[in-house]
Amino acid sequence: MSNAPAEARPYHHGDLSRALVDAARRLLESEGPSALSLRAVAREAGVSPAAPYHHFKDKGELLDAVAHEGWLMLDEALGRAKAAAPSIREAVAELGVAYVCFARDHPALYRVMYDCARDKESLPEAMQQDGDSAYCKVRDTLIEAGADPSASVDLELATVAAWCSAHGLAEMTSFKQFDPLKEACGGETAFLRAVFNHMGLVRAALGE
Amino acid sequence: MSNAPAEARPYHHGDLSRALVDAARRLLESEGPSALSLRAVAREAGVSPAAPYHHFKDKGELLDAVAHEGWLMLDEALGRAKAAAPSIREAVAELGVAYVCFARDHPALYRVMYDCARDKESLPEAMQQDGDSAYCKVRDTLIEAGADPSASVDLELATVAAWCSAHGLAEMTSFKQFDPLKEACGGETAFLRAVFNHMGLVRAALGE
DNA sequence: TCCGTATCTAGGCGCCGTAAAGATATCTTG
DNA sequence: CAAGATATCTTTACGGCGCCTAGATACGGA
Incomplete structure (x- = not known):
């Protein structure tokens, strides 16, 4: 990962919490509130189902x-x-x-x-x-x-x-x-x- | 089941749909909306988790x-x-x-x-x-x-x-x-x- | 260079909604 | 009253969920 986007980029993913919130909002717009599972958000963001727990206490x-x-x-x-x-x-x-x-x-x-x-x-x-x-x-x-x-x-x-x-x-x-x-x-x-x-x-x- | 409550009582349970709605409202008051699962309602009413599906299409x-x-x-x-x-x-x-x-x-x-x-x-x-x-x-x-x-x-x-x-x-x-x-x-x-x-x-x- | 730590993955637990198939009690028809 | 039809309920099972634990991995500072 050499070509960083000049932003402060944490360890592995690069501001995963930001990416998770964006993924959640994307899902929210496209699939509605009932489809907004934590696992689906992680999927949308391209990480494992447990990854969000390092950035958010719970759903x-x-x-x-x-x-x-x-x-x-x-x-x-x-x-x-x-x-x-x-x-x-x-x-x-x-x-x-x-x-x-x-x-x-x-x-x-x-x-x-x-x-x-x-x-x-x-x-x-x-x-x-x-x-x-x-x-x-x-x-x-x-x-x-x-x-x-x-x-x-x-x-x-x-x-x-x-x-x-x-x-x-x-x-x-x-x-x-x-x-x-x-x-x-x-x-x-x-x-x-x-x-x-x-x-x-x-x-x-x-x-x- | 001889001592029927004088009401029109269907086959096995005796107006299970009525009992399910009552159970749901009981759970709603005591545990809040987030605890209102179909399985919990069936449990509260004393029937199996699949029983409600004979009275309601879905949750x-x-x-x-x-x-x-x-x-x-x-x-x-x-x-x-x-x-x-x-x-x-x-x-x-x-x-x-x-x-x-x-x-x-x-x-x-x-x-x-x-x-x-x-x-x-x-x-x-x-x-x-x-x-x-x-x-x-x-x-x-x-x-x-x-x-x-x-x-x-x-x-x-x-x-x-x-x-x-x-x-x-x-x-x-x-x-x-x-x-x-x-x-x-x-x-x-x-x-x-x-x-x-x-x-x-x-x-x-x-x-x- | 190496270690501590932050980050992520793998796997599992118990719950959920729901579907299919079998058992059982009631209704209906003769 | 007998017997088949039907409505009701149970059992079992599947995939998805939130969340937890343990282990792997990559970064940052010493």
């Missing part, structure tokens, strides 16, 4: 790593949506739409993200206070949209409400019962905006 | 039966909540609180319900049109609270919004990050009401 820890990347991706998606919002007034709804679209475009990853969170009864710690996390982006946007930052409980409640709404809608949109309703609204994003509007989220955030 | 079909009972229970819980609401104005929020409390009290069952629904990308068909399903209860309550029944798209959107909000909140309340916020609100149900209020659900439903 759950590998899934945690996959989920972590999902939260980072979601964070980026929300950041892009906020930047692209035409006005701060609409930014809250835009965040919601972007959130649901992320879940629609990466359904298996999204499922792993929340499955991991439920198992430990806690959202990833990076969500809460790091200032630039997805959750904080929502809260900051609410403030910029006019919410009172000194009413900390109200602000937190509004953030939770927004997050719950987006998550709930993200899980519902995949059900085919709502297809006719989407059509009646004139497309999926129009449907999403309409539902968010019916939740009164923006109005509530601005205290109207 | 998924058994879980479907369990989930179905869950939806019935949720339906009943919402019915009780609506009946107990002090005024029709508050009935919508009461339904939401009852929904979340159901999910909190039967977390494993609730998870199975939505896992089954996600797998077939469809909520149980009994949810949509049967007139007395959980979903219809929400819609009817919105009408009674003042929503315009002739604006069918708006009405449907409001129902979806309410359902999404409740589901989203149901999944979030289990995360321990929100414990301090619950305390600041003065208890869990106060927290639930506050979040629903911040969603502006009732206001939106009444078109204010």
Whole structure:
């Protein structure tokens, strides 16, 4: 192994943990969450079934790593949506739409993200206070949209409400019962905006 | 077997499918969803590992039966909540609180319900049109609270919004990050009401 | 150069979902 | 009531799973 890719490359394989997470995400996209066995991930990465155990305590820890990347991706998606919002007034709804679209475009990853969170009864710690996390982006946007930052409980409640709404809608949109309703609204994003509007989220955030 | 329990009792065991579903729900409550293997269910019911295959096509079909009972229970819980609401104005929020409390009290069952629904990308068909399903209860309550029944798209959107909000909140309340916020609100149900209020659900439903 | 250590493989354990074949109890038909 | 048909359950078996232990291998520092 002479032609190393200039990266810090450990002993045998060359950053196997990285390769395992990538393999897991590949399998997740192509075969769905139910096909994501630790052995299949090792197979996909071209190593023996026991190799992952030198980098992850167990299957759950590998899934945690996959989920972590999902939260980072979601964070980026929300950041892009906020930047692209035409006005701060609409930014809250835009965040919601972007959130649901992320879940629609990466359904298996999204499922792993929340499955991991439920198992430990806690959202990833990076969500809460790091200032630039997805959750904080929502809260900051609410403030910029006019919410009172000194009413900390109200602000937190509004953030939770927004997050719950987006998550709930993200899980519902995949059900085919709502297809006719989407059509009646004139497309999926129009449907999403309409539902968010019916939740009164923006109005509530601005205290109207 | 002379002392039959007066019920219609099939060949050997006596309504094994019933016993299997009961055993599954027992295991679900005591050991959680991850421990719910088909073999464990058969063990709990006192039959061989292959016996369930004469009553259910595969594990998924058994879980479907369990989930179905869950939806019935949720339906009943919402019915009780609506009946107990002090005024029709508050009935919508009461339904939401009852929904979340159901999910909190039967977390494993609730998870199975939505896992089954996600797998077939469809909520149980009994949810949509049967007139007395959980979903219809929400819609009817919105009408009674003042929503315009002739604006069918708006009405449907409001129902979806309410359902999404409740589901989203149901999944979030289990995360321990929100414990301090619950305390600041003065208890869990106060927290639930506050979040629903911040969603502006009732206001939106009444078109204010 | 050589040893310690990090990394990976081989093999095995007990569990899982499920299929096939045989045993047994019940229903049906005469 | 007899006897064949049928539904129910058991036994056995296969491959895959998560995970563990022991051994082989390659790298890094002394």
